[in-house]
Amino acid sequence: MDIHRYFDEFTERDWQATSGDQEPVRFAMIGLGWWTREEAIPAVADSALCETSVVVSRDKEKAQSVADSVESVEAGITDEEFHDGVARDIYDAVYVATPNATHLPYVKSATEFGKAVLCEKPMEATVDRAEAMVTAAEDAGVTLMVAYRMHTEPAVRRLRDLVEEGLLGEPVQLHGHMSQRLMEMIPNPDQWRLNPDLAGPGASVTDIGLYPLNTARYVLDADPVAVQASMDSTSDAFDAVPDERAAFTIEFPGGVFAACTASQNAVQSSHLQVIGTEGTATLDPAFFATEPRELTVSRAGTRVDTTFEQVDQMREEFDYFADCLHTDREPVGDGRHGLVDMRALEGIYEAAERTERVEL
């Protein structure tokens, strides 16, 4: 990579294939929790490629209230109305941000209506249900993308470029971590992320451990072949899940190991490091939408610390999805890409339970 390009195009949308003057993709936003209201809807309001035209909630009043507060929204409807096809003519795609174990029915209805789907990660609570989502989308011939915002994060893309160019030599080992204090962010002990019926097998690996897992895959352009894991839950709030704290090792082809940790009960912190035969690269902070990212690359005794203009990760993610729709191309994070993570997650919980290596 030319050094001019490294400076001038660090945050460039190298994925954008359209000019951006197409009609915006109109979204039905399904699930109006804080993430949708405070991150997704504002990001889309700021986008030229997308707009929010419909909001969907279990609660009619909440749907109506959000609809009233967002200028572009034409309808606030209930789940039931959504499944009945209400307002289907005024949206082109859906964004599913409900509890993990409830994604499937929304995806099924959306695909029946011929709508493209952007679905939050993890895809669902089980591999079987995630597979059913993929089948539904493929049968209907609609795009299904999993909301991996790291795929359009500039520092992650540059890290991937540098790895691909061999700047680090052959990748040998990775370290990845993500932690936050969930009970301080959302002080409700009955929240869905701590309820296996709604969240899936756990709280830390599924919700945030997925970041080092998926980003390692993305940066290496490789899929895991085996996993090992250790988990522990001690605090009362984490009684129902095995992984208040988790450490897991992901084995990639060629003996490349990623040593990862995740916890919903530790200080907010995240990093991803790649150690190669010739150099190292570290993103720290790496994964939080609300923190600046920094990329540090070392090789041949030289260390380069890169800071850069931050982007709105959610806007980039929605716009990438819209750009794929406009150009009729498959997003990198499509349903089959997401299924690999779902199998890895299942393997990680199984490995912790069996205290042994699980091949994927």
Place this chain on the structure above:
Amino acid sequence: MDIHRYFDEFTERDWQATSGDQEPVRFAMIGLGWWTREEAIPAVADSALCETSVVVSRDKEKAQSVADSVESVEAGITDEEFHDGVARDIYDAVYVATPNATHLPYVKSATEFGKAVLCEKPMEATVDRAEAMVTAAEDAGVTLMVAYRMHTEPAVRRLRDLVEEGLLGEPVQLHGHMSQRLMEMIPNPDQWRLNPDLAGPGASVTDIGLYPLNTARYVLDADPVAVQASMDSTSDAFDAVPDERAAFTIEFPGGVFAACTASQNAVQSSHLQVIGTEGTATLDPAFFATEPRELTVSRAGTRVDTTFEQVDQMREEFDYFADCLHTDREPVGDGRHGLVDMRALEGIYEAAERTERVEL
């Protein structure tokens, strides 16, 4: 800790109990490889508490040549002469830096002569032989210390202080890594570190993975309860050992996991990170004697990067040993401390072989 003390006493020898004007401890240096010649002997030459009075080698000519080149040395003797007690009146202690699997007989002879022992790590090739070393030292009533130079590394000591003071809250997870390109450092394919008969079970975890393992123990002031591991050897030079590359998870009491990696065939790189409920602390670089260490601590949105005057790690280690001898106190890294690592190392290789968690 007072902020004045943090600045002014960062590199202070807070372990030193003597005034330093005692007679120096006279060492017989056993094994005259590059580490002894280029690191240990110069460090001791620079020390007020120690001196090198005897050097021991398999090769009489090498012993004589090193003896001639180091001012304080009074005798250059062979292994056989050492075991026969030659020159035993002109040294007080031995430093054993031969291949791992050959430490025991030197330690046995030294303890029979009533000499204190500073032994390179890992202690030996097997737990049984390391236990025999401990028994020999205890029966003879002499001090046996394992050469953990991180125990007197200022940044490691300050990290341990901050953890003990609760600055990071409760420790939750650790990351540790050490790698180097052994075949570039020592281009000989027949070197002992790649020969299981001389090195013990492996090449990467035993030789350098021991750094994150032991330093994590030291910083947490805790011993491991279980391990998991994955290993891979692909390159020809690493044919005889399982761990050209290794990832291992160390489980400490209370569900504190350390996610570690080590490789003798990756770019020189090292780090140790502690993630707590309230903050994080990172040493990067962490372990190489020839690199500056840096300590970064984050808490409550504030990040403090600390650089400091580097110390000669080997001199500090020798002087700590001498200080313990003069005050008749047990060093932190004594034989029983070293045995915990030996059992953990054995567990790590067994866990990789069996692909399952091994309790220690």
